[in-house]
Amino acid sequence: MSRIGARFDTLKAAGRTALIPFVTAGDPKPAVTVPLMHAMVAAGADLIELGVPFSDPMADGPAIQLADERALAHGVTLHQVLDMVRQFREQDDATPVVLMGYLNPIEVMGYAAFTDAAAAAGVDGVITVDLPPEEAGEILPLFREAAIDPVFLLAPTSSRQRIETVCASAGGFVYYVSIKGVTGTRRPDSTEVQQRLAQIRAVTDLPVGVGFGIRDAESAARFAEFADAVIVGSALVNRIAEFADRPDEIPQSVAALLREMRQAMDGDR
Amino acid sequence: MTDINYADFPDAGGHFGPYGGRFIAETLMGPVDELRQAYERYGQDPDFVAEFDRDLRQYVGRPSPLYHAERWSRELGGAQIYLKREDLNHTGAHKVNNTIGQALLAKRMGKRRVIAETGAGQHGVATATVAARFGLECVIYMGEEDIRRQAINVYRMRLLGAEVVPVTSGSRTLKDAMNEAMRDWVTTVDDTFYIIGTVAGPHPYPAMVRDFQAIIGREAREQCLQQTGRLPDALVACVGGGSNAIGLFHPFLEDEGVAMYGVEAAGEGLESGCHAAPLCAGRPGVLHGNRTYLMEDNDGQIIETHSISAGLDYPGVGPEHAWLKDIGRVQYTAITDDQALAAFHTLTRVEGIMPALESSHALAWAATLAPTMESDAILVVNLSGRGDKDIHTVAALEGIEV
Ligand SMILES: Cc1ncc(COP(=O)(O)O)c(C=O)c1O
Numbered sequence: 166m167s168r169i170g171a172r173f174d175t176l177k178a179a180g181r182t183a184l185i186p187f188v189t190a191g192d193p194k195p196a197v198t199v200p201l202m203h204a205m206v207a208a209g210a211d212l213i214e215l216g217v218p219f220s221d222p223m224a225d226g227p228a229i230q231l232a233d234e235r236a237l238a239h240g241v242t243l244h245q246v247l248d249m250v251r252q253f254r255e256q257d258d259a260t261p262v263v264l265m266g267y268l269n270p271i272e273v274m275g276y277a278a279f280t281d282a283a284a285a286a287g288v289d290g291v292i293t294v295d296l297p298p299e300e301a302g303e304i305l306p307l308f309r310e311a312a313i314d315p316v317f318l319l320a321p322t323s324s325r326q327r328i329e330t331v332c333a334s335a336g337g338f339v340y341y342v343s344i345k346g347v348t349g350t351r352r353p354d355s356t357e358v359q360q361r362l363a364q365i366r367a368v369t370d371l372p373v374g375v376g377f378g379i380r381d382a383e384s385a386a387r388f389a390e391f392a393d394a395v396i397v398g399s400a401l402v403n404r405i406a407e408f409a410d411r412p413d414e415i416p417q418s419v420a421a422l423l424r425e426m427r428q429a430m431d432g433d434r
Numbered sequence: 435m436t437d438i439n440y441a442d443f444p445d446a447g448g449h450f451g452p453y454g455g456r457f458i459a460e461t462l463m464g465p466v467d468e469l470r471q472a473y474e475r476y477g478q479d480p481d482f483v484a485e486f487d488r489d490l491r492q493y494v495g496r497p498s499p500l501y502h503a504e505r506w507s508r509e510l511g512g513a514q515i516y517l518k519r520e521d522l523n524h525t526g527a528h529k530v531n532n533t534i535g536q537a538l539l540a541k542r543m544g545k546r547r548v549i550a551e552t553g554a555g556q557h558g559v560a561t562a563t564v565a566a567r568f569g570l571e572c573v574i575y576m577g578e579e580d581i582r583r584q585a586i587n588v589y590r591m592r593l594l595g596a597e598v599v600p601v602t603s604g605s606r607t608l609k610d611a612m613n614e615a616m617r618d619w620v621t622t623v624d625d626t627f628y629i630i631g632t633v634a635g636p637h638p639y640p641a642m643v644r645d646f647q648a649i650i651g652r653e654a655r656e657q658c659l660q661q662t663g664r665l666p667d668a669l670v671a672c673v674g675g676g677s678n679a680i681g682l683f684h685p686f687l688e689d690e691g692v693a694m695y696g697v698e699a700a701g702e703g704l705e706s707g708c709h710a711a712p713l714c715a716g717r718p719g720v721l722h723g724n725r726t727y728l729m730e731d732n733d734g735q736i737i738e739t740h741s742i743s744a745g746l747d748y749p750g751v752g753p754e755h756a757w758l759k760d761i762g763r764v765q766y767t768a769i770t771d772d773q774a775l776a777a778f779h780t781l782t783r784v785e786g787i788m789p790a791l792e793s794s795h796a797l798a799w800a801a802t803l804a805p806t807m808e809s810d811a812i813l814v815v816n817l818s819g820r821g822d823k824d825i826h827t828v829a830a831l832e833g834i835e836v
Contacts, residue, residue, distance in 0.1 A: 220604060220735040221721060223616045224459040230603050242733040268457060268720045270734035295457045295720065299447060322464035322623060331460070342461060346621040 168261040168289045169314050169337040172211055173372045173393065182389040184209055184427055185374060187265065187398035188419070189216035189232035190249055191241030193409040197416070199252045204416035206260050209427030213253075214292070214396065217246050217266030224294045226347040228399040231406060243270040243279070247286040254287035263290035263316055263337070271304075280307040290314035290337040298334035305334060314338075319365060321345050321357070332369035338394060339371050344378045349399025353378040359391050382429035389430040397426060438761065440687040443754070448637020448724075451760065454753035456636040458723045462616070465623040466723075470638040472543050477645065482538060489534045490649060493567070494524045496531075498650075500657035500814070506784045513667065513807035515800055517787070517817040518654045518682065527790065527819030528650060528678045529560035533629055535646035537564040540627035547571040547626045551615040553580055553608035553674070554745035554792065555587025556819055557631030562596035572596040575614040577607040580744045587823055605738040608748045612722055632675025633752030636723030640752050647681025654814055655685050662812055668693040668803065671816035672795040673713065673766065674745050676752035678818035683764060693765070696755060697799045699741035700768035710739035712751050713759050713766040721749070726756040742771035742827065743791035745819075773798040778821060778828065790819035791827065 166174075176183050186205050190198050202213055218236035222229060243266075250262050264283065271279045271293065283291065291313055296304070298317060308315050314337030319328055322345065332339060341361060343353035358375060365373050375388045376396030385395050401419050408415045448454045456466060476482040490496040498519045507515045520528040533550075540548055548570045552558030558574040565572035574591055578600045581588050591598050604610040612634075619628045633640040633647075658666050669686060671679035673696040686692045701709035709715065712727040719728040721736060729737050729749035741747045758764040769777075774791055777798035782788045789797055793816070800815045807813065821828075829836045 220737075221609060221613050223613045223722070224461070224620065226617070227603075234603075237735065244733075269728075269730065269736070272719050272725075273730065273732070273734035294459050295723070297456065297458065297460060297463055300455050300457055318460040320459075320461035320464075322461050324464060327460075327463060345461060345623060347617045350621070 167312055167314050167337060168259065169212065169263070172261050173338065176211060182392060182430055183211040183374065183394035184385070184423065184430060185212045185214055185394050185396040186210050186401055186423055187214040187216060187396060188401055188405065189218055189229060189236050190246040191218060191236035191239055192232040192402070192405055193235045194239050194412055195241055195245060197412050198249045201416045201419060202253050203256065204420040205423055206257060208420035208423040210260070210423060212261045212263060212394070214263045214265050215246065215250065217243055217264055217270060219267040219270065222267065224347055226349040226399060228349045228402045228406070232402045235409065243274055247282050247288070250288055251286040261289040262287065263292060264288055265292040266294065268293050268296045276304045276307055280311045280313060284311040284313055288313060290316045292316045292318065292340060294318070298331055301334065316340055318342050321361065325364065328365055328368050332365070332371065335369070335371060337371070339365060339369060339373045340396065341365065341373055341375050342377045343375050348377050349380070351378055355387050358388065362391060382425040385426040386429035386432070395430065443757070444637060444641050448641065450754045450757035452718070453726050453756040454637060454640055454724050456723060457720045457725065458636045459620065461620045462636070466636050472539060473638050473642050476539055476542055482542070486535055486538055489538070490531065494530055494534065495522065496649065497653045497657070498522050500654055500661060503785050506781065507804065509784060510801055510804040512804035512809060513811035513813040514809070515804055516658065516666070516812060516814045518650060518814060520650060520678065520816060520818050521787070521789065521793070521820035525556070525560045525563050526822065527556040527560065528647060528681060529557045529631060530563065531649055531681070532631065532643050532646045532677060533557070533560040533564045536627065536629040537568050537570065540570065541568055543627065545625055545627040547622065548629050549573045549575065549615050549618050549626055550629045550631060551575045551608065551611035552631060553611070553747055554743065555580070555584040555591065555823065556745060558596070558598070559587050559590050559594070561629050562591040562594035565596060566594045573618065574598045575601050575611040575618070577601045577605070577611050579606040580608065583744050583827065584823060585826070607739070608744070609736060632677040633680050633754060634675045634722055634724065634750055640724065640754055643677050644680045644684055644754065647677050648684045650678065650681035650816065651683060651685035654682060658812065658814060664812070665689055665692055666812040666814045667691070667807065668695065668813050670695045670697060670796045670800045670803065670813065672697045672746060672792050672818060673751060673755060674748050674792060675750070676755045678816050680752060680754055682814070682816045687763060694763065695799055695803065696764050696766045697795045698766060698768040699743060699746035699795060700770040701740040703770055704768055708740040709768065710741040710747050710749065711768040712749060713755060714768045718756065724753045726750050726753040727759070742774060743795070745790070745792040746795065767799055769795040769798040775828070775831065777801055787817070788821035789817055790821050791824045793818045
């Protein structure tokens with residue numbers, strides 16, 4: 166079993182919801198990322214989603230677009246992102262790391278070369294925002310062989326039939342996009358999200374995470390009541406942006422934000 | 435080559451060989467599929483076809499003439515050059531053929547709002563125009579840099595009642611405008627139709643836009659037969675995203691004797707790196723919903739493009755062109771800013787027709803090609819748009835303020 170499956174099993178046994186922070190690798194500069202990852206784990210992160218910066222992040226709102234631009238200004242490459250994971254793994258062999266990004270950098274590296282390098286670095290799952298299962302026929306067998314979980318998104322616009330198609334290809338967990346829109350722009354409606362999760366759970370046994378609109382401790386706690394994982398991105402990325410000129414303080418400051426969320430989520434139980 | 439049935443492409447998933455497809459976020463999969471179904475239904479529907487045809491005649495002014503540029507042909511001393519006069523369409527370019535088609539579809543799908551990306555502003559104007567006519571709310575995304583270069587078109591769009599939203603992310607040009615339009619669309623899919631301006635984007639856009647633009651080639655084929663008694667020897671069109679080119683080429687693909695040339699923007703020269711010629715100097719990748727040739731760096735980041743003409747300043751190209759290149763059916767070449775400018779001036783002086791800077795790339799290639807052909811050979815050039823929108827750019831280069 167992958168680290169992702171093992172982690173969700175442990176959480177389930179403990180009756181806890183996973184807290185998954187998203188940060189863009191190399192934002193605001195490459196040296197921040199690995200210490201930040203460790204600090205997030207110490208603050209209660211159960212999995213880490215690491216954004217691979219891309220020049221044209223079509224599914225992202227302004228916060229993550231700017232994060233990508235900051236990272237790309239330092240010339241951060243997919244190879245470097247994988248190296249950050251490798252460095253993280255030197256001290257942490259348990260926390261699952263999921264890469265989230267767009268297909269083109271992977272296309273250019275080559276599917277087989279990427280899969281090998283990602284597995285060797287200690288990557289556990291990959292979310293490729295612009296790669297639906299219909300176009301993933303070539304890469305999925307490679308991922309499967311390397312025990313990398315292909316994490317797919319489901320959205321408010323996904324039909325029942327699409328939920329089935331996507332879940333049939335998905336591994337690790339399923340990521341429910343709680344809003345119609347790009348990352349970090351709207352507030353999701355929890356009743357609606359809860360109904361959608363029930364539909365998804367009728368189709369798959371995989372854990373279901375909720376993200377795209379969770380911005381503070383209150384919303385994290387609210388969604389933690391019925392989701393298997395709560396994914397927080399733009400809120401953390403905004404915090405990183407505030408501290409862009411004081412990068413040494415970023416791990417501590419982001420960790421503080423995450424700790425509030427963790428406490429709010431666990432306090433409800 | 436002979437055993438390819440071009441009508442079989444794209445396949446059901448929108449693939450042209452390895453190119454095309456649907457590389458989009460999950461939120462858009464449903465809406466894009468809904469669009470595909472609507473297009474498959476209405477594209478064949480006699481009422482829809484009749485309404486489209488009527489609008490093209492009575493609103494756009496089709497058929498556009500196929501004009502024999504005798505004087506220019508004589509000066510070049512080779513093939514007889516015929517210009518397909520898309521510059522005479524309402525709004526001044528081929529773009530309107532497509533916006534009418536998509537607006538009719540939007541209406542049938544019950545959408546009340548349309549959005550579009552634009553580079554030169556021609557597609558934005560063509561979209562704002564049909565939105566005005568059909569009473570649809572209209573938002574146009576345009577890179578800040580292009581807003582500066584194409585001020586007249588920005589004002590035209592505003593006069594037509596459209597909201598023009600400046601895009602400040604990335605390179606602030608067409609590709610970023612397209613990113614922003616996609617972001618709008620994932621947020622507003624329930625009531626909004628995204629009118630893409632070229633043969634790019636996820637399936638069904640490349641096939642649908644091609645079908646709407648294929649009127650260019652169908653007319654040109656018929657006009658050429660009627661006016662000269664035979665088919666042309668060669669076709670030339672500029673390629674930004676590739677919609678005017680595929681519109682001209684597609685109805686001729688099965689005519690083996692017809693050579694085809696797609697002309698990209700070489701900017702300051704292919705070797706300078708400052709250009710917008712993915713087919714000539716890029717490599718395959720995935721952007722904006724499809725796999726195609728792209729301008730990208732070694733890490734898969736999309737790189738900034740350069741062309742004197744905003745409408746060609748795009749790092750990708752329609753997936754069908756990528757495929758036509760690989761199978762060798764169409765030759766792709768590139769023309770520099772300077773060559774295009776020279777052709778702009780020549781056509782203006784010799785024929786009294788002021789071409790768009792985009793179309794001037796096609797004209798410049800025709801000027802190199804024609805002298806190598808016999809004087810009874812026929813060369814059809816797609817004059818995709820008129821040059822009025824570009825006079826500020828041209829004047830500025832000559833140090834003149836207008
Ligand atoms: C006059 C004209 N020709 C050509 C183009 C390039 O687009 P396409 O390659 O899709 O025809 C544009 C785009 O704005 C244009 O305005």
